[in-house]
Amino acid sequence: MSGYLRIRNLSVALRDSGARLLRSVSLEVAAGEVRGLVGESGAGKSMIGKAVLGILPRSVEVVEGEIWLGDVDLLRLPPAERRKRVGANAALIPQDPLTALNPSRRIGGQVTDRLVDILGWKRAKAEARALELLAEVHIPDPARVMRSYPHELSGGMRQRILIASAFAAEPRLIIADEPTTALDVTVQKQILRLIAAMQARHGTTLLFVTHDLGVVSKVCQSLSVLYAGLMVEDTTVADFFRAPAHPYSAALLAATPKYTDPWASLMPVSEAVIDAVRAEVDAAETEWRDAR
Amino acid sequence: MPDEPLIRVENLRVSLADMTQKPLIGRAPRLEILKGLSFDIPRGAVVGIVGGSGSGKSTLGRTLIRLLEPTGGTIRFDGRDITHLDEAALRPMRRRMQMIFQDPMSSLNPRRRVAGIIAGPLRLHGLDRVSARVDEALDHVGLPRAFRNRYPHELSGGQRQRIGIARAIAMAPEFILADEIVSGLDVSSQAQVLNLLERLVKDLGLTLAFISHDLSVIRRLCTRVMVLQQGEIVENAATADVFDHPQAAYTRELLDAIPLPDPDQANWA
Numbered sequence: 093m094s095g096y097l098r099i100r101n102l103s104v105a106l107r108d109s110g111a112r113l114l115r116s117v118s119l120e121v122a123a124g125e126v127r128g129l130v131g132e133s134g135a136g137k138s139m140i141g142k143a144v145l146g147i148l149p150r151s152v153e154v155v156e157g158e159i160w161l162g163d164v165d166l167l168r169l170p171p172a173e174r175r176k177r178v179g180a181n182a183a184l185i186p187q188d189p190l191t192a193l194n195p196s197r198r199i200g201g202q203v204t205d206r207l208v209d210i211l212g213w214k215r216a217k218a219e220a221r222a223l224e225l226l227a228e229v230h231i232p233d234p235a236r237v238m239r240s241y242p243h244e245l246s247g248g249m250r251q252r253i254l255i256a257s258a259f260a261a262e263p264r265l266i267i268a269d270e271p272t273t274a275l276d277v278t279v280q281k282q283i284l285r286l287i288a289a290m291q292a293r294h295g296t297t298l299l300f301v302t303h304d305l306g307v308v309s310k311v312c313q314s315l316s317v318l319y320a321g322l323m324v325e326d327t328t329v330a331d332f333f334r335a336p337a338h339p340y341s342a343a344l345l346a347a348t349p350k351y352t353d354p355w356a357s358l359m360p361v362s363e364a365v366i367d368a369v370r371a372e373v374d375a376a377e378t379e380w381r382d383a384r
Numbered sequence: 385m386p387d388e389p390l391i392r393v394e395n396l397r398v399s400l401a402d403m404t405q406k407p408l409i410g411r412a413p414r415l416e417i418l419k420g421l422s423f424d425i426p427r428g429a430v431v432g433i434v435g436g437s438g439s440g441k442s443t444l445g446r447t448l449i450r451l452l453e454p455t456g457g458t459i460r461f462d463g464r465d466i467t468h469l470d471e472a473a474l475r476p477m478r479r480r481m482q483m484i485f486q487d488p489m490s491s492l493n494p495r496r497r498v499a500g501i502i503a504g505p506l507r508l509h510g511l512d513r514v515s516a517r518v519d520e521a522l523d524h525v526g527l528p529r530a531f532r533n534r535y536p537h538e539l540s541g542g543q544r545q546r547i548g549i550a551r552a553i554a555m556a557p558e559f560i561l562a563d564e565i566v567s568g569l570d571v572s573s574q575a576q577v578l579n580l581l582e583r584l585v586k587d588l589g590l591t592l593a594f595i596s597h598d599l600s601v602i603r604r605l606c607t608r609v610m611v612l613q614q615g616e617i618v619e620n621a622a623t624a625d626v627f628d629h630p631q632a633a634y635t636r637e638l639l640d641a642i643p644l645p646d647p648d649q650a651n652w653a
Contacts, residue, residue, distance in 0.1 A: 132570040133541070247437075276436040277597065281641040281652075303570065306643035310652055333647050347571040348645045349600030351627060357645075358604050360579060361572035 095120030096297045097144065097265055102157035103380070104139055104148065104321075113152060114139055115321045115376050123264070126291060126298040128308035128329070130344070131318035137301045139321075141267040144299070146171075146178055161265065179210045183258040185287070187270040189250035193242040200238035203257045210261055225256040229286055248279040252286065259290055266291070269301045284311055305348045309333055317341040320373045340369040388463055389424035390559060390591045391448060396421045397456030398440075398447055417443045419615040420457065425559075430585055430592045432606035432623070434599055434638070439612040441595050445561045448593060449481045450474055462558070479509050482552035486564040488544035492536040498522075499532035502551045509555070521554035524588075525580060542573030546580065553584060563595045578605055599638055603627055611635050 097120065104114040114136045121127045129137045142148045144159055146166070159166045161181055166174050183206070186192040193202055200222060207218035219238070226234035229252040242250055251271060258266050268287060272280040288311050291298050300312055308315050308329065315332055317325040317340070325338040336342040343361040350357035398418040406412035417440045425431050435441045446452045448459065450466055458467045466477060482505075485491035492501055502518045511517065519529050525546040536544055545565060552560050562581070566574045582605060585592055596602055602609055602623070609626040611619040611634065618632040630636045640651050 132572060277599075277641045278436060278637055281643070284643070304643070305645040309645050309647045309649070310643045329647050333645065344571065345645060347575045349571070349574075349598060349604070350644050350646070351600040351603040351639070351642060352644060354600075354603045357600070358571075358575045358578060360575040 095125070096123040096162060097121040097299065098158070098160040099140065099144070100158040100160070102140070102143060102159065103155045104136070104143055104152050105155045107151055107153050110155075112155070112377065112380070113321050114143070115373070116157070116380060117318070117321070117323050119316050119323065119326060121265075121297050121299055123297050124295045125314065126288075126300055126312045128312035128315035129299060129301045129318065130303065130305060130308055130315055130341075132303060132344075134320070135318040136321040137303075137318050138269055140318075141184070141269050141299060141301050144178075144265075144267060145182060145184055146174055147184075179206075180261070181263055182265040182267065183261065183263040185251075185254055185258045185266060185268040185271045188274050189247060189254050190242065190274075192254055193250060195242050197241075198238065199240050199242065199245075199253055203238070203253065203260060206257060206261050221260065222256070225260055226253070228259075229253075229256045229290070231256070247275055248283065251275060251279075251283050255283070255287060255290060259294060259296070262294065263296065265297045265299070267299045267301065270303070271300075272307065273302070273304075280307075287311065305345055306350075317344065319369050322369075322373050322376055324369060324372070338369075339365050390427045390429075390462060391425040392460040393424070393448070393457065394422050395457035396444075396447065396454055396459065398443055398452060399455045400443075417615050418447070418454075421615075421617055422457075423610060423617065423620055425591060425593065427558075427591055428585075428589060429608055430594060430606045432602035432609045433593060433595045433612065434597065434602055434609060435612035436597065436638075438614070440615040441612050442563055444612065445483075445563050445593060445595050449483060449559070449561050450477075451483075475509075479505075479511075479555050480557050481559045481561070482555050482557040484545075484548045484552050484560060484562040484565045487568055488541065488548045489536065492544060492547060494536050496535075497532065498534050498536075498539075498547055501536070501547060502554050505551065505555055511555075517554050518550075521550035524553055524584060525550045540573070541569050542576055545569060545573070545577050549577075549580065549584070553588060553590075556588075557590070559591045559593070561593045561595070564597070565594075566601060567596065567598065574601070581605060599627075599642060611638070 099117060099119050101116045101118055102114055103112050103116050105112045129140060131137045143154060154167060169177060203222040204218035207213045207221060208215060223234045226237055231237050231252055272283050275283060302308060312329050314328050316323055319340050325341045336345050343365045346359040347361055348357060396418055397420055399414040399416045401412040402415035403412050433441045447454055454467055458465055499518050502521055503514050506514045506517055522529050522531060527546055566577050594606055606623050609623050610617055611632060613634045619626060619635045630639060
């Protein structure tokens with residue numbers, strides 16, 4: 093089998109110290125699949141999405157590995173070609189809808205940018221498509237919203253706009269980076285349902301970065317769990333929630349709040365579990381250094 | 385009077401100037417944030433205050449400890465009317481009511497060491513045995529005393545939040561307001577901080593108001609739950625009642641919207 097997105101042995105390291113932030117990570121997302129990428133802050137889950145999209149911060153670099161999008165290894169392309177390839181095939185739904193939208197531009201232009209710049213559409217055609225998309229993400233009165241500025245809209249509305257603009261150019265891959273973390277729980281539910289419905293309708297491959305296992309259980313079919321840049325578990329959602337295989341991911345699940353089960357959830361992660369997974373990380377690091 | 389609640393709130397109203405609607409010349413219109421709330425917080429209770437963004441939960445918290453002055457109604461703390469006390473008259477009350485903030489990074493002075501951060505309010509209130517109180521506070525929150533000499537940036541998120549808690553309890557307050565204090569933390573440190581709070585409430589006999597948007601966290605920690613929607617209390621009952629038999633439609637909506645870590649959860653597809 094071959095996934096639409098295939099990451100092989102990806103290591104990302106700080107440029108100055110050489111310390112690895114991602115440690116030989118491999119994962120596959122099949123075409124049309126929704127895969128969750130889970131971990132605590134600093135685990136490197138957003139870093140994977142950034143490496144795929146080619147938007148890593150300047151302070152880090154890819155030191156080894158392959159990132160296949162379809163039949164092309166993005167890391168072997170010259171930068172201009174890579175940007176073109178990624179722009180035409182992949183899009184991002186970012187976490188914070190307020191910082192992701194330009195406050196001084198109307199919504200319309202921000203949704204049509206992608207169509208005009210990447211697909212080379214005429215503005216009129218792009219605007220007609222943007223109106224359709226805003227309607228598709230259930231924005232009331234799309235024509236008025238096209239003329240609005242971001243501050244005139246609620247957080248939920250802004251996130252809908254970012255979803256519309258991510259799907260605008262019909263990308264085959266979307267990376268959603270904590271897309272509901274800044275939202276109220278009732279709005280989160282609407283947005284998660286919307287992302288799931290859009291993904292199913294467009295058949296998009298979706299890599300869903302989140303710290304919330306509750307969210308994973310709602311929208312994903314499979315998941316990868318990261319700790320300190322090391323992938324510790326890679327499994328299906330059905331198997332994971334029945335019985336997580338790795339002690340760290342089991343501890344993460346037991347720490348996740350569950351109001352229906354207040355005394356068997358929110359369990360602190362024990363030091364023994366942390367020590368064991370740290371030892372795994374150290375072993376992986378030693379092995380990697382020895383191999384070089 | 386042992387039966388008297390620690391805090392009694394009657395018909396509390398707060399309105400603030402709506403600066404987004406302010407005309408160029410003239411006064412901004414008033415925006416009513418809290419619309420006449422009445423409730424008691426009994427001694428030793430752990431009250432969860434929950435609601436969506438804009439429901440007024442943080443405004444309510446800040447008004448309870450008189451960081452804001454109400455526009456109407458009364459707040460009694462330990463029988464004393466503190467509704468309109470001025471800062472000088474409030475000063476001796478301040479030691480008895482402390483706050484823990486949401487974001488420990490922005491509420492801890494990055495240029496001071498842990499000992500100085502915890503000692504600051506103690507010195508301000510002229511308390512004795514400052515150094516010993518700092519050590520005791522660190523003991524209470526389960527951090528080594530050697531942390532006295534650390535700076536906030538040298539600590540993890542969970543450790544920083546413990547310092548915020550230590551600073552509050554060092555004052556030996558009767559009432560603590562905790563505003564979204566675990567929402568910025570990873571789930572593993574979230575669980576540790578909640579366990580710590582649970583223990584401190586018992587050991588120190590604290591009364592706690594715990595503001596959160598997360599009902600799962602509230603269920604674990606709180607004895608009572610108050611649900612706010614657009615500046616009004618839509619539900620105020622014992623925790624088990626709120627979760628087992630929610631009365632308000634809004635409470636049910638909040639509960640149904642929580643994504644439980646369970647792929648077979650009903651009402652979700």
